[in-house]
Amino acid sequence: MVMKTEKNRQTANLELVKQSNLTLVFNFINAHQPVSRASIARATGLSPTTVSSLADELISENMIEETGMGTLHGSGRKPIMLAVKTDGGCVVAVEVRKGTLEFEVFDLKGNSVVYQKCGISDYEKLGDIIADEVEKIYKGHGRLLGICVGVPGIVDKRTKRVLSKLIPVNRDNNFFDVLRMRFPDVKIKLGNESSFCAYIEKVEAKKDIHSLVYIDINVGIGSGIILDDRIYTGAFGNAGEFGHMSVDADGRVCKCGNRGCIEEMAGPPAICKALGVSSISEIDTNDKSVYEKLDDICKYFACGINNIMNMINPEAVVLGGEVTYLGQPFLDRIKKKLDEIMFSADPEVFSLRFSSVSGNAVTKGGGKYLLDRIFEDGDFIIE
Ligand SMILES: [Zn+2]
Structure with a gap:
């Protein structure tokens, strides 16, 4: 029994290491593209074999692509360059406000590709209303990888419920569970809007x-x-x-x-x-x-x-x-x-x-936070 638990723990640890390495490689490519496998290995400290296998996985997930030969420094073969596949996937960030919902779709490079508002009066149906809009809005921008919802209220980490005085959403509202049901394979983050504003302020500092x-x-x-x-x-x-x-x-x-x-x-x-x-x-x-x-x-x-x-x-x-x-x-x-x-x-x-951020800081920050951690596992994954 002890052996089994230990083995599970080791498997979980290996999975965490892999997620963290995938994040490292993907984010490095995003920041330095086009870039060769050798440069990624040098900069990240990962072994060339590990980088190759992670790059293969990202290519098979359609998230990066080979973009041709790079310039040769020294002797040997010209390196094949890697870049993020812009239309390989997208994330949708949502801001829940009084009377309106604001949606922003980001491609894998973090570019904003759609910004849209819609009115809302029935907050009891918040989960389905968000889900319906997300389904419409991300079409044409690749696979949906994540949804991030920012709310003007306290988010209870344990119950995934929100308590807000600014919008009619209380602890009975199960909108997160509805989103989880409607998008079983998608990363979903839920957080207080100020957290996402803080994140984009850090990114754009x-x-x-x-x-x-x-x-x-x-x-x-x-x-x-x-x-x-x-x-x-x-x-x-x-x-x-x-x-x-x-x-x-x-x-x-x-x-x-x-x-x-x-x-x-x-x-x-x-x-x-x-x-x-x-x-x-x-x-x-x-x-x-x-x-x-x-x-x-x-x-x-x-x-x-x-x-x-x-x-x-x-x-x-x-x-x-x-x-x-x-x-x-x-x-x-x-x-x-x-x-x-x-x-x-x-x-x-x-x-x-x-603050010096222009545009909607909540959706910008939420989208970026999600993209920066797109390989992290877990259901309710706000820290
Ligand atoms: Zn007080």
Whole structure:
């Protein structure tokens, strides 16, 4: 019995190694194509035999192709070059919003090939509505390899259910199970939208970075965490509740029951209240006195960001959402406060900035995350 378990474990380990090597080779080809088998072996440290066998598998899966002879460096035969087969497959990323669903199809090179919106009113049928649209939208772009769904809510990792106040989806809604039934052979990822925003911010960052926190500042404040290039959501899926981090133990009572939460003390409603306006877009950003009135708000944000720095020490913190309307002077004021209190980051590396991603960051980030891990196994595979 023990022998059998050990053997199963070894088989599982071998399978994991293979998946990780396939990911390594496929992603290397995608980043450096056209490229020879010998170059892949040199760059990845895998043996030439392993690279050849993995390349054969990717060719038989129709995911890469031989594109002809490359140039010869030194003596011997000219190498045969490999490139990703653009139409060899695709992934579909979906953003579930209030009243609409947004879909984006990506080819194997990560190019966006279709972007489409549709209205939704009956969230009880969310699983079937997503599945019907996905079936229509990916046609003509090769085999469907994966679906990634981003939602504005907490995803329970254990039950694969979502709890959201922004869309009418609660723990009874089994849309993930419906998708799993409708697409039994397809990789499906489900995650909080801020996680996918965080991932695309990391991918599109000017520097090569591996850790980042994205804070989405709207009426609700959420965040997405990237650690070692992966989305981190914690043991239960609730990590990243930046909005409910307290910055004043004696502050105002928040709807969560705690006191002094950032969402309560510094979110858009608090900003509007401090300035006597009803929405952020009414604020005159040319009026310098505006920023002086937001001094406490900036202090609260700096305090919260400093807590993030002390806890997980990311290379970048990116702010997005409606608060970006307040522009650079707002960010500069937070930075100044942060500089006064932060001691745990290298100023040469660390950056605090506004989001710079164009297009739909949720679908872009979800699609990229899925493509970067397309060989990873498992049903519900968000970390
Ligand atoms: Zn709270």
